[in-house]
Amino acid sequence: MEIILLERIEKLGHIGDVVKVKNGYARNFLLPRGKALRANESNRKVFEANREKIESQNAERRSEAEKDAKKVDGLKIQLIRQASNTGQLYGSVSARDLAEALEADGQKIAKNQIVLDRPIKAIGVHDVKVSLHPEVSVTISVNIARSPEEAELQAQGKDVMAEMFEKDTASFTEDYDANAEPGTIASDEAPAADAGEAGEGEEEKAEG
Numbered sequence: 152m153e154i155i156l157l158e159r160i161e162k163l164g165h166i167g168d169v170v171k172v173k174n175g176y177a178r179n180f181l182l183p184r185g186k187a188l189r190a191n192e193s194n195r196k197v198f199e200a201n202r203e204k205i206e207s208q209n210a211e212r213r214s215e216a217e218k219d220a221k222k223v224d225g226l227k228i229q230l231i232r233q234a235s236n237t238g239q240l241y242g243s244v245s246a247r248d249l250a251e252a253l254e255a256d257g258q259k260i261a262k263n264q265i266v267l268d269r270p271i272k273a274i275g276v277h278d279v280k281v282s283l284h285p286e287v288s289v290t291i292s293v294n295i296a297r298s299p300e301e302a303e304l305q306a307q308g309k310d311v312m313a314e315m316f317e318k319d320t321a322s323f324t325e326d327y328d329a330n331a332e333p334g335t336i337a338s339d340e341a342p343a344a345d346a347g348e349a350g351e352g353e354e355e356k357a358e359g
């Protein structure tokens with residue numbers, strides 16, 4: 152389907168561009184959200200008649216978004232969640248969760264402005280894009296941990312899971328025998344050959 156864009160759409164075009172998209176994308180997203188018009192003769196005339204107004208309104212929204220961007224860009228939020236020993240969350244963190252966390256921090260951000268390809272399912276520090284306007288985007292830092300102490304370590308740049316793995320592997324030790332032949336297993340017991348030699352010595356004493 153051919154459409155006329157009413158705002159900039161990433162990877163598609165700018166206001167007034169006529170582009171071709173899949174029917175489902177147009178019908179389910181672009182058209183109902185007022186981001187585009189069907190590219191027919193009637194709509195072309197409507198767009199051209201209102202082009203100046205559309206561009207002016209877009210400029211106003213962009214200006215407001217740029218002001219908000221200064222308050223949101225680089226913002227750090229912390230979420231405490233339950234997770235397994237491998238760092239996998241019991242559940243996940245969605246765009247809604249992040250919107251609520253931002254609101255608790257005093258930032259009014261709609262969940263559809265948070266660009267999250269898929270829910271976050273592991274602890275760690277995650278960079279998340281926030282689209283305040285089609286032409287204005289910022290990045291926030293989301294620190295997800297199992298405790299405030301763990302979050303603090305992650306904020307310092309430490310890989311909590313890597314350190315935990317190192318501690319676990321350090322607790323495993325092996326017995327080492329410097330005199331053992333390659334391929335043999337270290338043992339606390341005397342070698343069988345020595346036991347045999349000792350037995351032969353006792354037999355010689357008995358004969359003498």
